Amino acid sequence: MSELVEIRWHGRGGQGTVTAAKVLADACLSGGRYVQAFPEYGPERAGAPLRAYNRVSSKELRLHCPVLKPQVISVVDATLLDAIDVTEGATEDAIFIVNTSKKPEELRAKLKATPKQKVFTVDATTIAIDCIGRALPNSPMLGAVIKATGLVSLEHLLEDVKKSFGKKFSQKIIDGNLEAVRRGYEEVKEG
Amino acid sequence: MPKPVAVTGNEAVANALRQVNPDVCAAYPITPQTDMMQRFASFVSNGQVDTEIILVESEHSAMSACIGAAAAGGRVITATSSQGLALMWEMLFIAAGDSLPIIMPVVNRALSAPLNIHGDHSDAMGARDSGWIQLWSENAQEAYDNTIQAFRIGEHPEIRLPVMINMDGFIISHSIETMEYLEDEVVKSFVGEYQDAYPLLDLKKPKSYGPLILPDLYHEYKRLQHEIMGRVKNVVLNVAEEFEKISGRKYGLFETYRLEDAEVALVILGSAAGTAKDVVDAVRDKGIKAGLLKPRLFRPFPYEEVAQALEHLKAVCVMDRADSFGGYGPVFLEVSSALYQNGKGPALINKIYGLGGRDFLPEHAEAVFNELNEIASGGSIKTIKEYIGVRQ
Known part of the structure; x- marks a missing residue:
């Protein structure tokens, strides 16, 4: 990936999207990289559409504004595809990662992705229900995002999830999330 | 060696305050400052600092309590935003007029009406004539560094003035960015022990803060405030030079x-x-x-x-x-x-x-x-x- 990677997350309030962006930033610190993670703050309601952003760069990050031309777009809730234009500003070689049980080919058509753009899908909600018992798709989405982008290794991300979740949650929830990250990483499909 | 971390501006400044370990903190929550003081309150409950937190019912009371504690001889902090700073208004002038080096991060936010919780500089700009020193920060690192330097600037024996450390609400306070912490011991020795020269609680040498001064001397008193402000630039530069030695980071005016x-x-x-x-x-x-x-x-x-x-x-x-x-x-x-x-x-x-x-x-x-x-x-x-x- 290039010197500066800009990521836009699309989710709904309560799905852990902002947490996912924060964990990703922390994991990307390795190798002396500079990181940013920030949500778009609005009226914070469960279920309302929200955006969050990451920047990862080998150079010091000075920009303090939303990501307008994302190279990576992570859609945590596929119902947003009918509500907003998730492709807005996407670079010509953008990578889309969508939480859906549908095949990547179907999503490619729906997103009207160009041949240079990559489309990945992962059934993150089902994985989350299997591993955590709740429809919290953020952990499997993290696994899928790092597989699709190669930003950090799976081992590194798992370490970081352990660290971030370890402060707040029980061992059972941590183990469930680690398994969810791993499955997201393994089950994401490109098409 | 310090290693880079990814934290929010609020977290960075809360940690600067933890490292300084002030005597007293009186603060009232207001978005987007809340999360900073909440973190600091956990440091107090977890025994990571010895600070006494004074519960107050408003920012006016927060600043009043800070004034009392600082006059008593303590190293005192608070933090606020927007309407909170506006509500402190009359007490801001008293803190500066009484020459009390209270340290206050201000997480800059718009003023009502209309109600808005997001970042702009209206709050601190409105307080520019209050006699407080104002430092402004671009990012989490600068907010952290400025907070540490603020203690040395405000408490300097030739200055003794309150300091506001400004950072943009949400854009910096709530965004995660890469920055580096200094070691706790390095910060502690940089800010040193605070010795107030004129503590109210020194009962052997009674003194008075905030007396009535009528036209015979008020003018001279204000002239003195003007004169003290004139000394601030040099102190800021000297503190910055010393700070560079411990951090490697350069600051100027x-x-x-x-x-x-x-x-x-x-x-x-x-x-x-x-x-x-x-x-x-x-x-x-x-x-x-x-x-x-x-x-x-x-x-x-x-x-x-x-x-x-x-x-x-x-x-x-x-x-x-x-x-x-x-x-x-x-x-x-x-x-x-x-x-x-x-x-x-x-x-x-x-x-x-x-x-x-x-x-x-x-x-x-x-x-x-x-x-x-x-x-x-x-x-x-x-x-x-x-x-x-x-x-x-």
């Missing part, structure tokens, strides 16, 4: 970016200065000789130094994230005064941007540089003060 050989420049405070630096690089690649000046010490304002840094330019735009309705923007007023006294300087325009959290985008800065370039090439100034980034 302001920062310049590619200004030396520039023809046009922005003067811009806070987080937007970072975005604008990227644009300076981008427009330089297109042939515009652009530069930037980012004020750090806004009160007292370093008039002579700012004028000297800008005098060689052809056109400058002063960017304000606050408005003085019926007047020019507050930073513009200062830069304008500095250049008038200097006798020579660039053509000057004023843009109001980013109120109530409106995004400041690279395209906004680029449009301003294009306008400055036209003025520098002999074009006339169309409007002195103008809002940018306005939805039509």
